[in-house]
Amino acid sequence: MDSVFLLQKNFLAFLVAMGIIVALGDAHCFSKRYKPGEADKGCMLNGKLYPLGHIERTEDCYQCTCSRTVMSCCSLFSTPIAYDKENCKVIFNKEKCDYDVVQRSDPSKECSSFISRVG
Structure with a gap:
């Protein structure tokens, strides 16, 4: 009897965690790939050059990560x-x-x- 209760409790905790992840994962995201050498000085987004690394907020309200191979961004708005x-x-x-x-x-x-x- 205790193992059934424990299983139900764990399953409920799993469902709550998945609900939170889905709610927080609703942002619009995109990635832009770069050819070798194309983003050595940073990533270009809508005509503006952003530095390599984490970008807290772009001019167009995205949070991004810029590397020499890819720029990944997610919207800060809903x-x-x-x-x-x-x-x-x-x-x-x-x-x-x-x-x-x-x-x-x-x-x-x-x-x-x-x-x-x-x-």
Whole structure:
């Protein structure tokens, strides 16, 4: 009886851990490969040269790692997908690296309705 309880407890812990990993792993990510010698001084992204190593935040709100062979980046923002599209609109806030969902009639006010986002 104790082994069944322990198995159920471990399985529940596994499911909770997987749920957290999936929730945190929603960011939009991409990689860019470089030919030998092409990225010796750093990685190019949208016309800007970034240094080799970890880049905490690019101008376009991505967190990246740059090496001589590949640049891997993931977004720092989440995109609103479910909101009141009739009364609200989405505006990218580059300072916060995130989208604001604001009222169409008064963009200085946030929409208070339920908003669902995807990485």
